[in-house]
Amino acid sequence: MTAQSDTAPAGNAVPDDNTRQLAAAGRGETFRHFALTFPALLLIVVLVFGPVGWLFWLSLIEDGQFSLAHYQRMWTAAYFEIFSQTFRISLLVTGLAILVGYPLAYLMSQLPRRIAGLMMICVLLPFWTSLLVRTYAWMVLLQRRGLINDALIGTGVIERPLALVNNLTGTVIGMLHIMLPFMILPLFASLRTIDLTYMRSASNLGASPIRAYWTVFFPLSLPGVFAGAILVFVLCLGVYVTPALLGGGKVVMVSMKIQQNAALYFDWGAASSLGVILLAITVVLFWLLSRLTRIETMFGGG
Amino acid sequence: MNGSTGLSISGLSKHYGSFRALDAIDLAIGAGEFMTLLGPSGSGKTTLLMTIAGFTRPTKGHIRIAGRDLAAVPPHKRNFGMVFQHYSLFPHLNVAENVAYPLRMRRMSRTDTEQRVAHALDLVQLRHLSDQRVGNLSGGQKQRIALARAIVFEPDVLLMDEPLSALDKNLREQMQFEIRSLHDRLGITTVYVTHDQREALTMSDRIAVINHGRIAQLGTPTDLYNRPADSFVAEFLGESTLLPIERSGVDYTLSGQPLRHDHSAPDARYLMVRPEKLEFWEPGLEPTHNRFNGTIEQKVFQGDSLQIRIRLASGQQIVMRRPARRTVLDRIGEGGAEIALALHSDDTVLVPDGAA
Numbered sequence: 001m002t003a004q005s006d007t008a009p010a011g012n013a014v015p016d017d018n019t020r021q022l023a024a025a026g027r028g029e030t031f032r033h034f035a036l037t038f039p040a041l042l043l044i045v046v047l048v049f050g051p052v053g054w055l056f057w058l059s060l061i062e063d064g065q066f067s068l069a070h071y072q073r074m075w076t077a078a079y080f081e082i083f084s085q086t087f088r089i090s091l092l093v094t095g096l097a098i099l100v101g102y103p104l105a106y107l108m109s110q111l112p113r114r115i116a117g118l119m120m121i122c123v124l125l126p127f128w129t130s131l132l133v134r135t136y137a138w139m140v141l142l143q144r145r146g147l148i149n150d151a152l153i154g155t156g157v158i159e160r161p162l163a164l165v166n167n168l169t170g171t172v173i174g175m176l177h178i179m180l181p182f183m184i185l186p187l188f189a190s191l192r193t194i195d196l197t198y199m200r201s202a203s204n205l206g207a208s209p210i211r212a213y214w215t216v217f218f219p220l221s222l223p224g225v226f227a228g229a230i231l232v233f234v235l236c237l238g239v240y241v242t243p244a245l246l247g248g249g250k251v252v253m254v255s256m257k258i259q260q261n262a263a264l265y266f267d268w269g270a271a272s273s274l275g276v277i278l279l280a281i282t283v284v285l286f287w288l289l290s291r292l293t294r295i296e297t298m299f300g301g302g
Numbered sequence: 303m304n305g306s307t308g309l310s311i312s313g314l315s316k317h318y319g320s321f322r323a324l325d326a327i328d329l330a331i332g333a334g335e336f337m338t339l340l341g342p343s344g345s346g347k348t349t350l351l352m353t354i355a356g357f358t359r360p361t362k363g364h365i366r367i368a369g370r371d372l373a374a375v376p377p378h379k380r381n382f383g384m385v386f387q388h389y390s391l392f393p394h395l396n397v398a399e400n401v402a403y404p405l406r407m408r409r410m411s412r413t414d415t416e417q418r419v420a421h422a423l424d425l426v427q428l429r430h431l432s433d434q435r436v437g438n439l440s441g442g443q444k445q446r447i448a449l450a451r452a453i454v455f456e457p458d459v460l461l462m463d464e465p466l467s468a469l470d471k472n473l474r475e476q477m478q479f480e481i482r483s484l485h486d487r488l489g490i491t492t493v494y495v496t497h498d499q500r501e502a503l504t505m506s507d508r509i510a511v512i513n514h515g516r517i518a519q520l521g522t523p524t525d526l527y528n529r530p531a532d533s534f535v536a537e538f539l540g541e542s543t544l545l546p547i548e549r550s551g552v553d554y555t556l557s558g559q560p561l562r563h564d565h566s567a568p569d570a571r572y573l574m575v576r577p578e579k580l581e582f583w584e585p586g587l588e589p590t591h592n593r594f595n596g597t598i599e600q601k602v603f604q605g606d607s608l609q610i611r612i613r614l615a616s617g618q619q620i621v622m623r624r625p626a627r628r629t630v631l632d633r634i635g636e637g638g639a640e641i642a643l644a645l646h647s648d649d650t651v652l653v654p655d656g657a658a
Contacts, residue, residue, distance in 0.1 A: 200357055201390040203377040206407035206455065212378075215403070219394040 052279070059273035070273035079257075083281070086253045089168070089243070090236035093175045097232050098225060100176065101183035106221075108184075109191035120188070127181045135245045138174045139165055142246070166248025174242040182235060183228040190224025230286070237282060254278050307368045307458050308333040309354070309491060314363030314373075316349055316515075323349040324360070325515040331459075332507075334489040336482070340502040341512035342538065348463060350512065351495045355461050356380050367458055378407075383452030384461040388468060389444040391436040397447055398423070398432040404455040422454035423447075425484060442473045449481065453488065460485075460492045466501065478504050499539045503527065511535050518656060527576075528649075529565065532656025536574040543620045544572040547652065554652055557616030562592050563650040570652035577609070577623035579649040582633055583642035591644040596620065598639050610634060612641060 062069040073079070104123070108116045126134060141147050142164035149161040164170055194217060202212035240255040247253075254274055261271035309331040316324040323346050331337045339347040352358040354365055356377030365372045372380055383404075391400050398419050405415045423429040426446035431439065439447065445465060452460060465481075466474045482505045485492050496502055502509050503523040511518040511526065511534075519531040530536035533544055547554045547561065547570065554561045556573055583593055596614040608630060610622045622643065624630045635641070 195388075195390070197386055197388065197390045198392060200355075200377070201384070201386060201392075202403070202407075203357075204355060204380075204382065204384040205404035205451065206378050206381070207403075208378055211407060215406075216392055216394075220392075 055272045055275050058268050059276045061269050070269050071277075073270070074273065074277065082252050082254055082257055083277070085251070086237060086255075086278075087281075089171065089175070089251070089253065090233050093172055093179055093236050094229050094233045096172070096176050097179050097183040098229060101180055101187055101228065102221075102225065105184045105187040105191055105224075108188050109194075116188075123181055123184050126177070131178065131241055134178065135174055135242050138170070138177065138246060142170050142173065165246055167250050168247070170246035170248070171243045171251045174246040175236060175239055178239070178242060179232045179235060182231045186227040186231060187221075187224045190227060191221055194220050234282065237278060307491060308335070309459055309493070310364075310366040311350075311354070312364045312366070314350070314353060314365065315361045316346075316353060316358060317361045322515045324353065324363075327363070327515075327517060329510060329517065329520070331491060331493060334491055336485050336492045336494065336505060336507045338494045338496060338502040338506035338509045339512055340496060340499060340509050340539070341518075343497060345512045346515040347495050347497075347512040349515075351461055351463055351493060354459070354493060355382055355384055381455070381457050382459045382461055383455065383457035385445070385448045385452050385463065385465045387464045389448040391439075391444055391447055391451070393436050395436070396432070397428070397434050397436065397439070400436060400447060401451045401454050403451065408455060418454050422450040425453070425487075426450045426480075441469050442477065445469065445477060446480075449484070453484075453490065458491065460490045462492065462494045464496055465494075467496075467498075474501070475504075481505065503539070509539075511538065513538075513656070529651065530574065530653055531567075532654050533572050533574070534656030536572070536651070536653050536656075541577050541621065541623070543575045543577070544653075545575065545618050545620070546571065547573050557614075557618075559592075559594075559616075561650055561652070562590075562647040563652055564648045565651065567652060567654045569654040571655045572653050574651045574653050575620055575645065576649065577621045579645060580620070580622040581644045581646075583644045587644045591646050592650055594620070594643045594645065596641055596643065598635060598637055598641055600637060601634065608634070610641075612643065 059070050060066055060068070104119075108119050111119070139146075143149070144161045144163075146164070148164060149158075152158045153161065164173070198216050198220065199212050202216045203209070207215060238255055239253065240259060243251045243253045244256055244259075258271045258274045261267045261274065311327055311329040311331075314324055314327040314329075315322065325346075327350060329337075339350055341347040349358055353360050356372070356375065360373055363373065392403065395403065401419045401422055402415050405418060410418070419432075420429060423432060426449055428443060428446050428450070431443065431447075436444065436447070448465070452462075462481075466477050469477060478501055494502075494505065503526075506523055508520060508522055509526055510520045513534055519526060519535045521529075526535060526539050530539060536542050536544060545556055547556050549555075549570075550560075554563065554570060554573075561573065581587075581591075583591075587593070594614055596612040598610060599613050599619070600611040602609040602611075603626065606626060607623050608626045610624065612620050612622060614620055620643075624634075
């Protein structure tokens with residue numbers, strides 16, 4: 001420009017003020033970041049919110065008209081029993097999965113990496129087999145003249161075959177087998193990260209190995225247990241094949257009722273309302289659980 | 303927390319196959335003494351500490367305290383307090399619960415526990431943090447809590463494994479002072495591991511320099527600094543220039559120049575020169591000092607001091623350090639200027655070759 005701007009005092013830096021450009025650049029960056037997340041957002045909307053919304057919509061329609069009939073129908077002892085049984089079985093399987101999975105995950109977390117890797121393959125192997133195949137395999141194993149009953153009678157442990165299948169026992173055994181990897185994987189990942197210096201520290205401070213385990217390692221492993229338990233519990237709520245095949249009609253879970261409504265009676269509204277209620281109860285349960293335990297703040301910052 | 307006991311280590315070895323992590327270590331630590339194990343990484347200092355703590359089982363040898371051999375005693379029955387490198391505070395417990403942990407393991411009554419925890423937290427001046435989660439603390443605070451936890455049960459010995467290595471420089475220096483003053487108040491026998499020679503010099507009653515699983519030298523900081531046993535200790539502890547010397551008859555010479563010296567080891571191979579011991583040559587220093595002539599190669603301003611690199615007439619380089627004072631600055635010429643240096647015969651230290 002002219003000599004005038006060259007001789008302007010240093011403090012009066014108006015021609016050099018780039019605040020607006022920098023602010024614009026900042027807004028541009030925010031927009032580009034949002035644009036980058038857009039495909040993922042779209043995917044979630046299409047695949048999660050869309051179907052759930054549709055589910056809600058269907059559950060409120062009866063004979064082409066808006067109605068609460070589907071929900072009113074559920075206000076009966078029979079439906080209450082189905083939901084109650086679903087949650088009881090899920091809870092039982094989750095509890096058993098912790099009891100069986102924890103020792104295994106603990107062992108794996110303490111073993112050298114290579115051996116732990118081999119064990120992990122053993123845990124995952126059934127995972128790669130078809131769910132249906134595994135369920136039928138359990139039927140073969142558990143039936144009246146199946147391998148387990150034959151072996152127990154053969155060795156004289158029992159005289160008459162045990163009722164292991166076509167009932168709750170069979171359902172729980174089958175579900176436990178299917179759910180175990182979902183417990184072991186997150187639990188193992190979490191146990192692996194527990195710094196063993198904590199155990200040395202406890203030992204140095206006077207804790208015997210058993211007390212060091214219960215006072216230090218076990219509390220630190222609880223977030224992993226919660227993670228595995230939540231995963232297993234949620235998956236249990238929706239399991240269909242296993243209780244249908246191993247329950248012998250005596251075990252009715254919500255998923256089976258949904259199947260019945262949809263496939264047998266072609267009543268999509270009734271099926272949807274069951275799904276909505278299941279979803280609602282689950283969300284409320286987890287909200288309560290997270291309020292009660294505050295897992296993150298309790299164990300955060302290992 | 304008085305009545306501390308000494309610790310006696312004899313013939314302690316740890317072999318991993320043919321590798322000797324510890325090679326027949328003998329070390330007597332006096333009651334209430336602050337002993338530092340100093341060495342480069344892989345020297346065996348940490349192995350020695352872990353063996354004392356009971357986490358590493360020795361191949362052979364004894365660790366005795368008050369006549370009792372602890373070599374085969376599991377760590378939780380040793381009654382040694384330990385501060386770990388990364389604090390190792392239990393993240394699921396708050397500050398007070400962490401400090402109370404060793405007392406809980408000793409099934410101490412509730413009132414005694416509360417009293418002791420409060421006292422220990424007072425000692426490290428962090429009582430106001432009692433209810434804090436460990437995750438919310440700063441590095442220095444964690445270090446103090448770890449210290450409180452290690453002393454609250456009045457252990458026979460306090461072990462510290464590079465406790466300050468994760469802190470920044472200023473905090474580290476402050477903590478060195480705090481740990482030392484806490485040690486002096488409690489009179490607790492302390493074994494401190496570090497690879498920081500300055501930290502060792504600052505804090506210790508005695509230092510054991512460890513190298514290749516053996517004690518290279520054991521002594522007070524002054525001993526080690528002024529009279530290193532060999533070239534390894536001389537180089538590891540403090541700044542030094544090592545110049546090869548020759549033996550002629552009963553005397554030693556540096557490039558033909560006879561050296562006036564007060565102390566000598568039998569197989570001396572090097573002249574060790576500490577940068578701060580070198581002075582400017584003055585007439586009249588002949589009876590007590592050695593004289594070295596050279597030219598200034600480089601001057602480096604380091605704030606408090608001036609580092610001067612000098613090429614001796616014999617071709618070897620030597621480093622001198624002088625306070626950055628006007629009088630000093632005035633005396634030192636530019637690069638290439640000639641300079642005459644003086645080294646007192648008492649500071650003319652001749653050392654044998656040490657395995658590096």
